[in-house]
Amino acid sequence: MPEKVPRSNDVLAPYFEGEPLDPAEVARAAFTFPAPLRWLGPHTALLELFHGPTAAFKDFGARFLAECLERLGRKATIVVATSGDTGAAVGAAFAGRQGFEVVILYPDGRVSGRQAHQLGAFGGNVRAFKVAGTFDDCQRMAKETLARRPDCTSANSISLGRLLPQLTYYAKTALEVQRQGKGPVSFVVPTGNLGNALACVLVRDMGLPIDRIVLATNANRTLPQFLSSGAYRALPTVATLANAMDVGDPSNLERLLYWHPDPSRVVSADSVDDAAIRETIRRTFDEQGVVVCPHTACGLEVLRRQAAKGTWVVAATAHPAKFETVVEPLIGRTVAPPAALIELLAKPSHAEPLEASTEALLKRLPQH
Numbered sequence: 001m002p003e004k005v006p007r008s009n010d011v012l013a014p015y016f017e018g019e020p021l022d023p024a025e026v027a028r029a030a031f032t033f034p035a036p037l038r039w040l041g042p043h044t045a046l047l048e049l050f051h052g053p054t055a056a057f058k059d060f061g062a063r064f065l066a067e068c069l070e071r072l073g074r075k076a077t078i079v080v081a082t083s084g085d086t087g088a089a090v091g092a093a094f095a096g097r098q099g100f101e102v103v104i105l106y107p108d109g110r111v112s113g114r115q116a117h118q119l120g121a122f123g124g125n126v127r128a129f130k131v132a133g134t135f136d137d138c139q140r141m142a143k144e145t146l147a148r149r150p151d152c153t154s155a156n157s158i159s160l161g162r163l164l165p166q167l168t169y170y171a172k173t174a175l176e177v178q179r180q181g182k183g184p185v186s187f188v189v190p191t192g193n194l195g196n197a198l199a200c201v202l203v204r205d206m207g208l209p210i211d212r213i214v215l216a217t218n219a220n221r222t223l224p225q226f227l228s229s230g231a232y233r234a235l236p237t238v239a240t241l242a243n244a245m246d247v248g249d250p251s252n253l254e255r256l257l258y259w260h261p262d263p264s265r266v267v268s269a270d271s272v273d274d275a276a277i278r279e280t281i282r283r284t285f286d287e288q289g290v291v292v293c294p295h296t297a298c299g300l301e302v303l304r305r306q307a308a309k310g311t312w313v314v315a316a317t318a319h320p321a322k323f324e325t326v327v328e329p330l331i332g333r334t335v336a337p338p339a340a341l342i343e344l345l346a347k348p349s350h351a352e353p354l355e356a357s358t359e360a361l362l363k364r365l366p367q368h
C-alpha cells in the first residue's frame with residue numbers, strides 16, 4: 001500500500017468532528033477556482049489567491065461560509081459593513097442562495113468606482129446601501145443592527161467560517177513546495193485585520209512544513225510596533241494605496257494572542273509606505289513583467305528586505321485590475337480584468353442611499 005498522500009482539505013477535518021458537515025465536500029463545492037503558485041525565480045513565488053468571482057482572497061472564506069450555512073439549512077439576513085473587498089465577496093457568495101438576504105453597507109464616495117459598481121451589481125437577494133458616512137459609521141450600524149435583530153448575522157473576518165477555509169491554500173502550498181524538494185516554505189502575508197495571516201499560523205501549528213511567517217502591513221504600523229516593542233497601542237487608521245489593509249486596531253489579534261501569548265515568537269512584521277508600494281509595483285513589472293496589486297506589493301517589498309534563505313511565497317491577495325487607478329499609471333499600460341470581474345462590471349449597478357443611522361437602516365430591512 002502506498003502511504004496515504006495528505007491532501008490540503010484534510011486540515012479542516014479536526015474542526016468539524018462531530019458536526020453534520022463534511023468539510024472536504026464543502027471545500028470542493030465552494031472552491032470552484034484554483035490557487036496557483038506563480039514562480040518569480042527558483043525560490044520565490046506568488047500564491048495567487050485572486051481567481052475567485054470577486055478577484056480577491058476573501059472569495060475563499062465567503063464562499064465556504066455560504067456553502068456551510070446553506071447546507072445547514074440556515075435562513076438569515078447577513079449584514080456586512082465594508083470598505084470594498086469583503087462586501088463584494090460576501091455578496092457574490094450568497095447571491096441567488098435560497099433563504100439568505102445580504103445587506104451591504106459601504107461609505108458613499110470612499111470606495112473605488114469599480115468597487116462601488118461591483119457592490120451594487122449583484123441585485124436579487126443582495127442589497128447595497130451607500131451610507132452618507134465613514135466605514136466606522138457602517139461598522140457601528142452593522143453591530144447595532146446585529147444586536148437588535150436576532151434574524152441577522154454577520155460575515156466579518158472574525159467568523160470561523162471564513163477563517164478555517166483559508167487553511168487549505170497554505171496547506172496545499174506547504175505540501176507542494178515540500179514535494180518539489182524545496183521545503184519547508186516561508187510565507188509573507190499582507191495583513192490588515194490578521195484574518196488571512198492567522199490561517200497561516202494555524203496551519204503551521206498543526207504541523208505542516210512551514211518555516212517562517214512574516215506579516216506585511218502598509219503604513220498602518222500597529223502590528224510591527226506591537227511585535228517589536230511588546231506593548232500594544234491601537235493607532236488611528238491612515239489611508240494608503242493598499243486600502244483593504246487600512247486597519248489601526250486589528251480585530252483578529254486577540255485570537256492570535258489566545259493561541260500565542262508571545263506572538264513575537266511565531267511571527268515578525270514589517271511596514272511598507274505608499275512610496276515603496278509604488279516603487280515595488282513599478283520594479284516588479286519592469287524586472288519580471290508581473291503586475292501586482294498594492295497589497296501584494298507590500299508583501300514583495302517586505303520579502304526584498306529579508307535576508308531570505310530557503311523558499312519564500314508571498315500571498316497575492318487581489319488581482320491588480322481591482323486597483324487599476326493605482327497600478328495602471330505606474331506601469332504605463334492597462335490591466336485586463338479577469339473574466340468574472342468583467343461580467344460583474346457589465347451588469348447594471350444600483351445602491352440605495354442611506355443616512356448614517358441604525359434607525360434608518362432598521363426601517364429598510366424586511367421584518368421576519
Ligand SMILES: *Cc1c(COP(=O)(O)O)cnc(C)c1O
Pocket residue numbers: 056057058085086157190191192193194195196197244245295317318
Ligand atoms: C482584506 C484584504 C487584505 C487583508 O486581509 P486581512 O485578513 O484583513 O489581514 C489584504 N489584501 C486584500 C486585497 C484584501 O482584500
